[in-house]
Amino acid sequence: MSSSPLVNKSTLVYNQIISFSPTKTPFKTPKGTKRKDNDENLPPGSCSTFSSRPSKKIRFSKPKSTSSVPPLFFPHRDDPPDPVLCSKCSDPVPPTKPTSKRYSTEEKLDMMLQALEDCHWKLSHFLHAISDHTTRGGRGARHAQVMSAFLQGRGTYTPIEIIDLWVRSPDSRIAKNTNHAELMYSFSTPYKAIRPLRPAITSLAVQMTEVKLASEAKKAVKPDAGLHATLRVKGAHKADLLDIGSSTFAEIGALQLQVQPVASRLLSTIAGGTTDIVRKRRPVETVVINALSTLNFTRNNEARLLPLMKGLLYFAHSAPVDLISYNSRTGDMPAYTTIYKAVKHLGKQESAATLARGRDPKVVGVIQFDNVQNYTKQRDHRVGRVNHMNIGMAGTFYELEDVNVEALSLESKQELVAKKSVAIVICWPVEGVEEPDTVLEVG
Incomplete structure (x- = not known):
């Protein structure tokens, strides 16, 4: 083998x-020292054969x-x-690569908790220190990168998932014999002053929603938002007839959804409009638009476009003053005096527009006049009250469409007469007749 x-x-x-x-x-010789000649045949002097110095x-x-x-x-x-x-x-x-030991989640948690204990920190200290961005010296680059990736949701678990685990955890239950249950969804107590998690997180939610609703309402009642209908002399957005019509209600609703989305959503939820079922009675969208307009009118006295329309409707149907006063008290419409001023203001606008329309030479129309009698009988006899009859005249103007204005021009007719222009009209009374029955010349 x-x-x-x-x-x-x-x-x-x-x-x-x-x-x-x-x-x-070879041995090194110190600089500046001459080496002595050693004769190996001569024995050393009184020195011993062995040297006492340690050998190099x-x-x-x-x-x-x-x-x-x-x-x-x-x-x-x-x-x-x-x-x-x-x-x-x-x-x-x-060749083999060094391999690291795999730890379970419990072992990693034990290691992290032991590290916090070695640093003499509690969990609250660690979370506050890693989340604090207001330190005087600033954060390190690694610290900022880690927190930025976590808060922007680029990690394995998002911040809201962790907060949801905290809220649903049995460890965050409200303890008995405490007033923590009264602090749930609190508007009065600042959320930073509440120590337990569940009352603090719910109070944070409602208080931030309150701030958002106030911000939306402040933006909605601005003069340039589109809800103002002022009657002031120097007002920026006065009441106009063009703003009042059949499409005004839908336009106000679209404006509310654009400027006040959170408020519209909350009111729709209260009214039960979270489902896709369209109601035939009291539609949710209509109720929300009316309620939100009342709230905005209560916040700003000039943001009254929809309440003013309701007041004009009551005024046109001769509603009692007490009924208008009640609705003014509840914020549904302006006062009676404001409605009366609005009627006079809009009447002046209408008369000016009608006068300008009637003076326009390009507009062709017909006016129909009629006499008017109105008998007023006093039901309650008082001093100075007598029965009387109002006699007058009323006129109605009808605008004609698709009419050539040149046909009604006197100057055009005089020019044609001067030119002796004749228009010939031929009538054919019976079918099959070759010659016309009548020939009419119009000069």
């Missing part, structure tokens, strides 16, 4: 040691060789096999 070509580590190490040829380096260490220099010899080492029994040495063997061992 032939010998195996395997070479173990000890043989390689021994060959490396043999391959080196140690040489003695002999340095061995590695011989220069071009051969690639692996470095000298003394392997430990626990070290992994060297891939260089194993490459010379017949059965090479592949």
Whole structure:
């Protein structure tokens, strides 16, 4: 049987040691000192043969060789096999990478809690320190990157998922014999002053919603928002007939959804409009538009476009003053005096528009006049009250469409008469007759 070509580590190490040829380096002479001549035939003087000074260490220099010899080492029994040495063997061992131990979630939690205990910190200290961005010296780059990735939702778990676990955890239950239940959804107590999680997080939600609703209402009642109908002389957005019509209600609803989306959604939820069922009686959208208009009118006395329309409707149907006063008290419409001023203001606008329309030479129309009698009988007899009859005249103007204005021009007719232009009209009374019955010339 032939010998195996395997070479173990000890043989390689021994060959490396043999391959080196140690040489003695010459002793160094201090600078400025001349070396004495030593005659080896002369015995030393009174000195002993052996020197009392300690001998210097002999340095061995590695011989220069071009051969690639692996470095000298003394392997430990626990070290992994060297891939260089194993490459010379017949059965090479592949290089191994150091592997880290896998820890379970419980073990990692224990390690983190132990680290906090070693730092003399509680969990609240750690969460506050890593979340605080108002430190005087500023945060480090690594700290800022970690918090930015977490708060922007780029991690494995989002912040709201963690908060949801906190709220639903049995550890955050409200303790008995405490007033923490009264602090749930609190508007009066600042959320920062509430220590338990559930009352604090619910109070935070309602207080932030309250701020948002106030911000939306403040934006909705601005003069340029579209809800103003002022009667002031120097008012920026006066009441106009063009703003009052059949499409006004829908336009106000679209404006509310654009400027006050949160308020509209909450009112729709209260009215039960979260489902897709369209109601035939008291539609949710109509009720929400009316309620939100009343709230905006209560906040700003000039944001009264829809309440003014309701007041004009009551005024046109001769509603009692007491009924108008009641609705004014509840914020559904302005006062009676304001409605009366609005009627006079809109009447002046209508008369000016009608007068300008009637004076327009391009408009063709017909006016119909009729006499009017109105008898007023006093039901309650008082001093100075008498029965009387109002006699007058009323006129109605009808505008004609698709009429050529030049046909009614007197100047155009005079020019045609001067030119002696004649228009010939031919009548054909019976079918099949070749000659016309009548020929009419119109000059």
